[in-house]
Amino acid sequence: MSAPVDFRPTHVVPPGGLAAWESPDTGRPTVPLDALLPVQLIDRRGDWARILCANAWSAWVDGRLLVTVPQGPPVPGAPLARTADPRPLLARVQDMLSRYRSAAEDLAAGRLDGETFRQRTQGLRAGMVVDGEAVWLYDAEHERWVYCDGTRLSTLAASGPPSGARASAVPDEAAEAAPYDATRVVGPSGDGAWPGDG
Known part of the structure; x- marks a missing residue:
């Protein structure tokens, strides 16, 4: 099958490949995608992404794990894309830590009991x-770990299956059999190694 005339890769599959589904439903797995395969993002539903391959085959994948293809150098002074800018996520992590610290201080000082602390x-x-210079952050909103090099965020791993589409109508046993590895590292070096590993 020849490539579609308008096929323009927007992403590549992460190192290690990527599970794929016939529809945005973990009960309908299909053939997994090969590592570093160029794909075009054509639809999104929550965490799900519908991708198109060069041979016109399409499937649904966990869009959080796709690696964006660079679109050329950024214009000097242009703002970062919302999903790549680390500052909002850094602010959310700082806020969560501040709120936890405040509650922990109140608990230690006897101003809170255990139940109120839990609430x-x-x-x-x-x-x-x-x-x-390397920072790893948990993005609770998108249920993923990201790597930050100080200027932009890159997805490392997702902590659960894609969400935002219909739930699987198959029994739990079949859903668990779907080829999904929630702990697979997909960056930043591409080989699963953390910076500084021997």
Whole structure:
């Protein structure tokens, strides 16, 4: 099958490949995609992304894990895209940590009991690892870990299957059999290694 005339890759499949589904439903797995395969994003539904391959085959994937193809150098002084700019996520992590710290200080000072502490901290979700210039942040809104090099964010791993479309109508056993690895690292170096590993 020849490539569609208007096929223009917008993303590539992460190293290690990517699970794919016939529809935005984890109960309908299809053939997984090969690592670094160029694809074109043609539709989004929550975390789900419908991609088109050069041979005109399409499938649904976890859009959070697709690696964006660079579209040329940014215009000097132009703002970063909302999803690549690390500052909003850094601010959310700082806010969550501040709220937790305040509750912990009140608990330690005896101004809160254990139950009130649990109520005040319920729903707080944050994660952050800092190693020199490298920072890993948990993006609770999109249920993914991202790597930040100081200027932009790159998805490392998703913590659950894609959401935002219909739920699977198949039994839990079949859904669990779908080829989805929620802990697979897909960057930043592409080989699964963390910067600084030996």
